[in-house]
Amino acid sequence: MIILEAQGYRLELAPDRGGSVLRLDWRGEPLMRPNCGSTIFDVASFPLVPFSNRIARGRFNTGARKGRIAPNFPGSDHPHPLHGFGWLNAWDVVEQSADGAVLEHGYPGGEWPWPYRARQSFQxxxxxxxxxxxxxxxxxxPMPAGLGFHPYFPRDAQTVYRGRHRGEWYNTPDCLPSSLDEHEEAIDxxxxxxxxxxxxxTAYTGREGALEIDWPSRGLGVTIAPSDGLTTTVVFSPAGADFFCVEPVSHATDAINRAPETLTWLEPGETAEVGMTISARLLA
Known part of the structure; x- marks a missing residue:
């Protein structure tokens, strides 16, 4: 485990556990849901690379390349592989200081028919x-590429999330997109x-501005500022849970089959990069 500290923030990383974040605190208060168990779904956040969310039945055909990815949902035979390969592999520590770290993960090619190198920089x-x-x-x-982040946040009955987007996808029962409800202007x-x-x-498209979470019972909130390439936000808020996910991502679910033009197409040797900043704030 790697521990970073600066300006009242404390970050715990687990390179060998999907390059994940185990905990993010500010002044002793958890901003993400702290690690709560032994599986990848129990961490505070993990990276999404080289695609976000589900690919229907794991099959795709870009014209030049075909692919068939096996189900990868840990502990389940869910038919639609999701979130790429980075979250289920160990990452190497490339750099480390008191307030920053760099991790790398390499994929040699296979089910995803393009080899790649992924890098995470934490500061x-x-x-x-x-x-x-x-x-x-x-x-x-040329390789289609999608990127994103999958943070988990604590939640109680008063927790408020604000994010302005133009569209909301309706899903089938197995969480594949079926139709898009889209407005001319972004709304909450x-x-x-x-x-x-x-x-x-589900996925919300056409993001405008930052995302915010308020915990009135704690007098605390966070602002999430995704980079411009993270145009979509996946929100997972299961009924009755004490957490929810707000995931800034670069494309909607199953984009490689439904809208491949919305992915970033990288020429050999080319790199795509996204990012986000999470800032704590006290509520008035």
Missing amino acids: LGAEGFTIALSVTNLGDA WWQGRPVDTRAVD
Whole structure:
């Protein structure tokens, strides 16, 4: 485990556990849900590379390359592999200091027919916790690439999430997109109500501005500022849970089959990078 500290923030990383974040605190208060168990779904956050969310039945055909990815949902035979390969593999520590670290993960090619190198950079400072995630195409043909982050946040009956997006996807029961409800202008789909009032697991498109979470019972909030390439936000708020996920990502679910043009296509040797900053704030 790697521990970083600066400006009241404390970050715990687990390179060998999917390059994940185990805990992010500010002044002793957890900003992400602290690690609560032994599986990858129990960590505070993990990276999404080289794609986000599900690929239907694990099959795709870009014209130049075909792929078939086996189910990868730990402990389940769920038919749609999800979140890429980075979250289920160990990452190497490339750099480390008191307030920052760099991790790398390499994929040689296989089910995903393009080899790549992924890198995460973590930094703590006065602005908060900043993380950058990149992927480089190490193959000899153009590679579609998607990136994102999968943080878990604590939740109680008063927790409020605010994020302005133009569209909300409706899903099939197995969480594949079926239709898009889209507005001309970005709106707050919760309309200021607590997270508990909607149980969803879906993607919101056309993000505008930052994302915010408030915990009135704690007098604390966070602002999540994703980079411009993270145009979509996946929100997972299961009914009755004490957590929810707000996932800034670069594309909607199953984009490689439904809208491959929305992915970033990397030429051999080319790199794509995204990032986000999470800043703590006291509520008035």
